[in-house]
Amino acid sequence: MLLMSGLVVFQMLGVPLMSDAIPLRVYVISDATGRTAESVITAALLQFPEIEPRITRFPNVRSAEQIMSILEKARKNKGVVIYSLVAPELREFLKMEGSKREVILFDLIGPILERVRKLFNVMPTSTPGLLEHVRAESLRAAEAIEFTMRHDDGLGLESIDRAHLIILGVSRVSKTPTSLYLACNQLLRVANVPVLLEQDLPQEVMRSDVPKVGLIIQLEQLIEIRRQRARYAQGYTDPRTVLEELEHCRRLFGRIPGMPVIDVTHLSIEECASRIMKLVAPGGLGRR
Template structure:
């Protein structure tokens, strides 16, 4: 049995095609074979160089190419040189197009771009968790966006919501008894958004929070006087920074997030494509 060369040609990584090759070859009792993977084949000259190499061997070509010109070129060359070849994408793409009545993008590396978006989202979520509630002020300089506000102004839910849009968010609680971190005043004010709420809404939310914790609703945390002091303290800091202030009272997370995204666009802050 002559040595078999399986050529895997892809406009992306070619990992899927290589795995198909390995799964197929495992069905045979043979050791005289080699899988040669060629990734990111994005120009015709490179493709032809690979095909000429395959011509000189006992080869099979397995490919995942979305560029129709490249596919036609490969099929023509293989037909002229009697090289068996398998297209792993075109039939399925055509079936999907037929069933959905939509045209494929035929964009090389599309799945890799989707993977990159996924990992950016995961990175942003991990960032939001790591720098939630002022855990580490050093993260402020790395953030795409910094949210500041007193307790119960939706800082954490908004951080997580925006993280799912690939935005790295850090948030800092503003408490009269605790000095705001110096790093906050070193951040570009255009990257900072202040959050506030109405005293009535905060009283209601905090009272329910105390009940959930089994604590007395008369605690200072929920008192109007305390809430007014916190709001005054926080808004004073926000004015010093010069950042926009959003009142989240009676706003859904999605609505507040939409306002924040508009502010970021207006301020020229990069927003990652979802």
């Protein structure tokens, strides 16, 4: 069990503790990490500078035996118990045993669950740790987006092996928006690398075992997109040069055995991303 003193938090925040402050033992019980419950009680007690709290957090409490042990500590030290338990049977057990020992109890989540249940006539899942799962997903999303942005348009080749997917294609074939869409919606670390006329693909790409997908587009559509983007590099919208780029691109794609190639001419970003997932995901995309 992880033990943490809330006194440290108060000192860090500069809250003055009076010499004759009222000592208070607070035991936080949670079936997950307990960080949310601790934050709530800390925020509340900050409003009472006369109280000197000592908060102890007990995470991952899932059994009656654990609850009994904590309640005994609270009884001996005349402490209060703050608890966040989604399992109704554990909440009821804690209430009953706490009442026997005359321990002051505060149920943080039970009343909310009961009110929502009655209001909408639905049952809670009673699954512990769901908030931590959401936090973990948020961290994965942030990591995926940061990686994808750092590996845009051929950047970050030295760490390209950390990618879940490498997208290849000529300029203005929607590599970047597709990469970011996959990062945001599928939590994938995506690198995209441009195919340049008369140049081979970087050796880092060719040697990598990361799954790859090539994007291709029809000549007329690509020229129109480039003209709309108003980029004035020599030959950027010249039909003959653009055709050479596309032919060179197809030749390079042919050197990568088994790599799927998607024609994005009439596809939205969402549709392109969906096809990528269908083509590549069955091989375990995102498990690296």
